[in-house]
Amino acid sequence: MVNNKVGFRKGDKVLIIIGEDKGKKGKIVHIFPKKMEVIVEGVNFLKKHSKPTQKVPQGGIVKQEGALHTSNIRLICNKCNKPTAIRREKIKEGKRVRVCKKCREIIDKV
Numbered sequence: 001m002v003n004n005k006v007g008f009r010k011g012d013k014v015l016i017i018i019g020e021d022k023g024k025k026g027k028i029v030h031i032f033p034k035k036m037e038v039i040v041e042g043v044n045f046l047k048k049h050s051k052p053t054q055k056v057p058q059g060g061i062v063k064q065e066g067a068l069h070t071s072n073i074r075l076i077c078n079k080c081n082k083p084t085a086i087r088r089e090k091i092k093e094g095k096r097v098r099v100c101k102k103c104r105e106i107i108d109k110v
C-alpha cells in the first residue's frame, strides 16, 4: 500500500537533497505518515546518549538514524537511476501505481 499523503513507501530508494547528507542515497526503512517523515538507512545519523544497559554498563553515545522530512528527499527511479518526480496512474481494478515522470517506468510492483 502506498501512503498517498507521504508518497513514499518502505524500500524506496531516495536521494537526500537538503542538509548535511545532501547527495547521499539510501533506502527508506521506516515511515511516519503523520509527521511526513521517513528514516533512510545509513543517512542522517544523530548521536544519542544511551542509558547504561547490561551490555554497555557505562552507557554512552549511540549513533542512530534520525527522521527526515519528506520534502528533503526525492525518489530515485530504478530505471533512470536519477531523482525523479512521480505521477500516479490508475491501472486495472482501480489500483494506483507510481510512475516515473521521465521514463514512465512503473515504480510500484503490482
Ligand SMILES: [Zn+2]
Residues within 6 Å of the ligand: 077, 078, 079, 080, 081, 084, 100, 101, 102, 103, 104, 105
Ligand atoms: Zn525513470
